[in-house]
Amino acid sequence: MTTRQIVLASRPVGLPTKENFRFENIDLSEIKDGEVLLKGLYYSVDPYMRGRMNDAKSYVPPFQLNEPLTGSVVAVVSESKSDSFTTGDYVLASLPWMEKCIVNEKEIHKIDTTIAPASSYLGVLGMTGLTAYLGLMQIGKPKSGETVVVSGAAGAVGIVVGQIAKIQGCRVIGIAGSDKKTNLLTEEFGFDVAVNYKTTDDLTKAIVDACPDGVDIYFDNVGGEISDVVISLMNFHSRIPLCGQIALYNNTGDVTGPRLQPMLLTRSILMQGFIVSDYKSLFPEATKQLSEWVKNGKLKSTETIINGFEQLPDALIGLFSGENEGKMIVQAADTE
Known part of the structure; x- marks a missing residue:
């Protein structure tokens, strides 16, 4: 099974450009017990990612050259060898910029799409x-x-x-x-x-x-x-x-x-x-x-959704010219 990924090709000086990213096709291994195959649906792009493109010490490690960038992703389970997840479950996790990936069940958690649309878990509920x-x-x-x-x-x-x-x-x-x-x-x-x-x-x-x-x-x-x-x-x-x-x-x-x-x-x-x-200890209370507030209509949100996995680099760059209203999200696949 093959998939596409987006890696950091070079470290930017000033505003990132598309030349700092590279698309690759890679082969995925077989799913093992306790793992799931995920298909990425919604990918978050956030300003803090710019700092991770530098080779500098910070509160989170920098992205590595020639390795996929990572960020918050809402995905759907395509195949499961986990007792906790079944095909069709919507999940949230910090994942690599890959169209499909295999992860351990402990790295993901289910989201409740009856409260709000799945993409909300990258924004107001994330x-x-x-x-x-x-x-x-x-x-x-x-x-x-x-x-x-x-x-x-x-x-x-x-x-x-x-x-x-x-x-x-x-x-x-x-x-x-x-x-x-x-x-x-x-x-x-x-x-x-x-x-x-x-x-x-x-x-x-x-x-x-x-x-x-x-x-x-x-x-x-x-x-x-x-x-x-x-x-x-x-x-x-x-x-x-x-x-x-x-x-x-x-x-x-x-x-x-x-x-x-x-x-x-x-x-x-x-x-x-x-x-x-x-x-982190306050996350459950805050969530x-x-x-x-979302359920009773006191808290609303808006999103700028760009379609296509290949648009991730442009979406990230666009944050720095203010192209987004509300949360900037890339939708990589249909939710059907």
Whole structure:
């Protein structure tokens, strides 16, 4: 049995290009007891993958040259030699970028598609939702009436953060990069105000106007100049969950910016970086709450789905020009 895989052909300098990836056909071995054959249905592409393309020490090992990239995948069981899984089961796992693969039963878990569509387990009911919920609730600790600003607000995590903040009774301002996205935030997801950072003449004034009482929580997904502005407007005893720095991931030069420590000190601001796995013990509790909100309609999601396994490299590259609304997903096969 043969399948296609996508490997890291070379390490990018700056923004990745399609030349950094290579498609290969490989032979799969026979399935052994306790294993299943999976067919990939939905593949997640996420900004953190850019860091793994570098040969640098981080919280997760780098991708290896000439080996498949890996990420969260919703797959269907095509053949099983496991007592826990049967043909047709939908599962979620961290899998290589392969159209089909054989894995041990302990590496996958079933998902419940009666709660939400299978692709939701890469977004609002997956690591995306957990990141938003745990970062906001554990570090941001929102209180009713507070003002929350979310950068990268029309991205997968940002959309969920804003809605959870609204559920907690906060006033929510989103920052995004197009009028289409800002309209989506206010009209579909309940944000109170949304700012298009690409077209506003004065970003500081736009955020001041949107936050007359200052900023109590800043959920930082992007870093860079946007964060420089927002942090300058933080209130006393405000909190900053530091989730991502997508504005800097492809930077090849020295990065300079304001010295934040005086502001953090004099205003007693908490700024804490986090990785969602820091809160692994809370995953069951968080998943239960997210599922309840999805079922009762309090928490909605949107996805940018690109069809075709061969589109995975383009989809990943597209994250850095803001081509996605909500979760970026590649659908590699029909779910029938």
